Amino acid sequence: MxxxxxxxxxxxxxxxxxxxxxxxxxxxxxxxxxxxxxxxxxxxxxxxxxxxxxxxxxxxxxxxxxxxxxxxxxxxxxxxxxxxxxxxxxxxxxxxxxxxxxxxxxxxxxxxxxxxxxxxxxxxxxxxxxxxxxxxxxxxxEQDDKWLKVYFVKRGSGFHTGDSFLGIGTYENWGPVKCTRILCPDLFRSNLIDNWNDLPIKKVKLIARKDNNTVVRIVFNGEGSTKENWFSMSRVLESPWTDLKTAPCNVFTIRNSSVLFITSHNILCLLTFLFVCALLWIHRNFYISSTHGGCPYDSGWLMVTKPIHYCSYESNGLYPQILHSGNPTYTRWSTGYEWAEDFSIFISFK
Known part of the structure; x- marks a missing residue:
C-alpha cells in the first residue's frame, strides 16, 4: 500500500x-x-x-x-x-x-x-x-548517466542472444520463458530496438560483467546505424583491446547464421567434415573473431555461444556462454579466455 x-x-x-x-x-x-x-x-x-x-x-x-x-x-x-x-x-x-x-x-x-x-x-x-x-x-x-538499457541476458539462461536481440521469432522461440508481470531475471529486450532507425541514436555501448564488475566495455558510433549494423569494426570508438583495430579480423557479427570462412588451416577439415565445420560458424553470436584454424587455433576477442557447439571451450552444458579475451589483445580460445555473468546493450541519444 x-x-x-x-x-x-x-x-x-x-x-x-x-x-x-x-x-x-x-x-x-x-x-x-x-x-x-x-x-x-x-x-x-x-x-x-x-x-x-x-x-x-x-x-x-x-x-x-x-x-x-x-x-x-x-x-x-x-x-x-x-x-x-x-x-x-x-x-x-x-x-x-x-x-x-x-x-x-x-x-x-x-x-x-x-x-x-x-x-x-x-x-x-x-x-x-x-x-x-x-x-x-x-x-x-542508470548510474547518473544518459544511457538507456535496451537489452540484457544472463549466462546460462538458455536464451538465444542473436535472435532475441534482433527480434527474430518470439519469446517462445528464444528460450525458456521465465518472465512474470513483475519479474524477468534472465532476459530483457526493449521494444525500442524495433524503432532503432527512427531514434536519434548517438552511441551504442556493449557491457559484459562478472561479480558486478565490468570486464568488457565496447562503445560504438550509433549515428545512422540500424539494429543490425551498429555492431561492426568500422563503428568501434572504444574497446578494452589494443589490437582490435590492427590485428586480423575475419568475423564481426551479431548473428553468425550462415558464415563459413575458409583459411589455410581448415581446408582439410572442410574437405572431410564440411557439415561439422559449418556448425562451428553457424552458432556463435556477438562474435568478434581474429582467425579460424580449427578449435586448437581459433582466436578472437568476444563470443556468445548457442546450444549447438563444436569446440570444447563452448561445451560446459550452459548457454549462452559469454566468452572474451581477458588480455589486452586477442586470445586463442583453446588456451585461455575469461567468461562473464551477464551481457547488456545500451544506447545514448544526440
Missing amino acids: FRLKLNSISRDNYHYRHSVLFINTGKRRLGSTMEIVKCQHILKLIFILLQCPFYMKADCSRKQFEVLPPGYNIFMQIGVKPFYPPRNATDRATCFTFCALMTFCHIWTFDNGNCHVFHSMKDKLRVEKLDSPSSTTYYET
Missing part, C-alpha cells in the same frame, strides 16, 4: 532544499519533492520540471529518468492496445510516479494531460517527431 504526499518547497522545512541542478550546459529549475512510503522503506522523489530529469531513490532501488531529445516522442502503435491503459495526469510528477512503481516501465510520455506508461517488453511502440511543449517522453537511465 502506497501513501503519496506532495509538498511545496519551503525554506523553513528541513525536508526540502533550494538548489540549482546542472547537467552539461543546461541549468535545472527548482521543482517539488514527493515522498512515497512503502512498508519500512521511504522513497524520495525529486521532480524537476520540463527538460529536467526525474529521480527516485530508495534503500534498495533507484530510478532516474531523462528527457528524450526535443522533437521525439514515444507512443503506442496505432490500433494496438497498450499493456498499461493511458491515465489522466495533471502534471509530469504524477505520470512519473505511475511509471516508477512498475517494474517493466522504463519509458513514459506526458502528452497534454494524458499519461502514457509503456511496458518496455510487451508494448508495440512507435517514434513520432512532434516538437510540442505539451508532449515529452522520458526514459530510464
